[in-house]
Amino acid sequence: MSPRTTEQFEEIRESRKKQIMDVALELFSEHGFHQVSINQIAKEAGISKGLMYNYFESKDELIKTIIYKGIDEMLDNLDPDHDGILEHHELINYIHLTFESVRKNQKYWKLYFALMVQPPVMKLIEPHISELKKPLASMMLNYFEKRGYEDPALEMGVFSGLIAGIIQKYVYAPEYFPLEKLEKRIIEIYDK
Amino acid sequence: MSPRTTEQFEEIRESRKKQIMDVALELFSEHGFHQVSINQIAKEAGISKGLMYNYFESKDELIKTIIYKGIDEMLDNLDPDHDGILEHHELINYIHLTFESVRKNQKYWKLYFALMVQPPVMKLIEPHISELKKPLASMMLNYFEKRGYEDPALEMGVFSGLIAGIIQKYVYAPEYFPLEKLEKRIIEIYDK
């Protein structure tokens, strides 16, 4: 009888938002961003099309929110001891955590790679992404420099290409890419 | 004055087809498959929408043709001495030729990666692709086995992930990925 409190509304909003994002991630990841209509998402989430727009301003905003949330979560995970310096064991841990994240959020990473190569989506998201990546990149450069590599920038290219390439292959064909073994192998390569 | 022969017609047809495919590749690669309409392609190619359908029976068929042609060309390039055995120098050459192809057909590779991560397109193309890749894969397995790697399948995963990851990063940000140096570095890694 008595009206809902602000907190109650807040709860409803949060849970609905999460629900929509979960469904959308699932569908986008499975069928591709353009192949999934707002209608489908709404139906799958058991709500009306209109309600979607109560929570997300547009389809673009929805995907942006999903991607950003994923990146933030990952960066949180990967954040070392915040001294801005990447120690050797931190790099090893970085590799481990990355693979861990891929194992746990396979769908997310599939979507992420699919979007990162879509020109219009990339334009939407790239600025924010590269901003987030900057500190990590600079720490890595320092790391490879300290480790005595001749061309640290190049080595970072090899490293990031290797990780990204393997992850991407994995998310599209998990059965052929034994993640645990790959992780061990990569750590082996860099842990010398 | 004399009526054109069948061959002449065929030639015209082929060159027109190629032209359409070139334009389409350019546009798809730049803006993404869904963002480019048949209308745009036709206009850019200087023909009418209707005529497009004289050459390709659908938009899907157009993209399929483009992708298949690219793969065929690449496999032609990479085909070693056809004895089904990959010698060490052939692997090194494979790396070189792959990077060479990427340098020459950057647009194609950009499109290729964009499409390979689109679930519906992958479904369209995948069967053909994996068929084509099979002999290469088996040769590689043999190669890594012969070279004494403990887990040849795993090593192939590392190898293909590394190559694919670097290429993909390159086609989206060529200025940050010095292809020549990367090629040299990778050859260095595997040439020992």
Place this chain on the structure above:
Amino acid sequence: MSPRTTEQFEEIRESRKKQIMDVALELFSEHGFHQVSINQIAKEAGISKGLMYNYFESKDELIKTIIYKGIDEMLDNLDPDHDGILEHHELINYIHLTFESVRKNQKYWKLYFALMVQPPVMKLIEPHISELKKPLASMMLNYFEKRGYEDPALEMGVFSGLIAGIIQKYVYAPEYFPLEKLEKRIIEIYDK
């Protein structure tokens, strides 16, 4: 502490209604009826969407109420000595009061003119309006007849067209239409 009386509730209700109408008038006048959503009005008025429907049963009813209230107020102002006869000085006064009203309620008149030319709104409102205008019209006819005009109906058309035309131009471009001077000029025309 003591429970509010019915009158107090009624007062609150009335003042809230007025507030909503003021906000709505402002917004409708500025952006047009269809461009303003119930949501906007509610937000601007500091209440919830749902509560809006406690005071007005629909958007149409809201605009109707606003318009009717405006007309009633104006007719109140313009009502002469209630003898049903329009004396010369009363006509002059009518002109003056009309311009006075326009000066004071520019927003209202802007909205009024915008709505009066909207076919569906006109259908909604017209019956009531013409009912209200009837006595005024008949008085005017008598007036122009008495003043010796050959065709009183025609003269009324000229008169009302002139007033309406000027007001309308004024509310849309006040800076170009010096209302005081125009009022004087019109009075001059009819005051001979």
Place this chain on the structure above:
Amino acid sequence: MSPRTTEQFEEIRESRKKQIMDVALELFSEHGFHQVSINQIAKEAGISKGLMYNYFESKDELIKTIIYKGIDEMLDNLDPDHDGILEHHELINYIHLTFESVRKNQKYWKLYFALMVQPPVMKLIEPHISELKKPLASMMLNYFEKRGYEDPALEMGVFSGLIAGIIQKYVYAPEYFPLEKLEKRIIEIYDK
């Protein structure tokens, strides 16, 4: 069998465009711009919704084209001997031609007045309109100055208000506004 020539296509385009504009004018004028959907226009014109967009980029562009065309036609009519000076008989003729145009294109004028008071439409159209009106306005100012009016700008306000007011009342209630008589009366007023 042989394909259509460019001229044939041109003809089809022109006639279709006109057909759509005619239907749209009719419907907009009768029911209002926002009340008429593209669907309705297409249905009434006996074509598909999609075809509409082959001829007009958007609903806004459609209404703009209709309005501009009408204004251009009218200004063509009203253009005197192009010496930039408005003679007395030209003003009289201007009045006549205006009323003539209203008689012939009642629907157009109804739409015109309905749109000119819609804030969002006005913003769309106003710049072009006021540009078109400038030369006419300056000629009129000169005219009233030459005729010895104390305040030419004011007189122009009265004049344009009178004409606009009468026309607008006429288009919404033709039966009550005898246009011929009104025209004569107005000419009488200014022809002294």
Place this chain on the structure above:
DNA sequence: GATGAATGAGCTTTCATTCAT
């Protein structure tokens, strides 16, 4: 009384594809 979540019909617009000429 008061809230805002929820609905659903309806809107404008896009675009691969067909087809008469």
Place this chain on the structure above:
DNA sequence: TATGAATGAAAGCTCATTCAT
């Protein structure tokens, strides 16, 4: 062969209105 007019299904999105709390 060649054109572009024509179609129609489906997309993203808006918003007056209802309703559980």
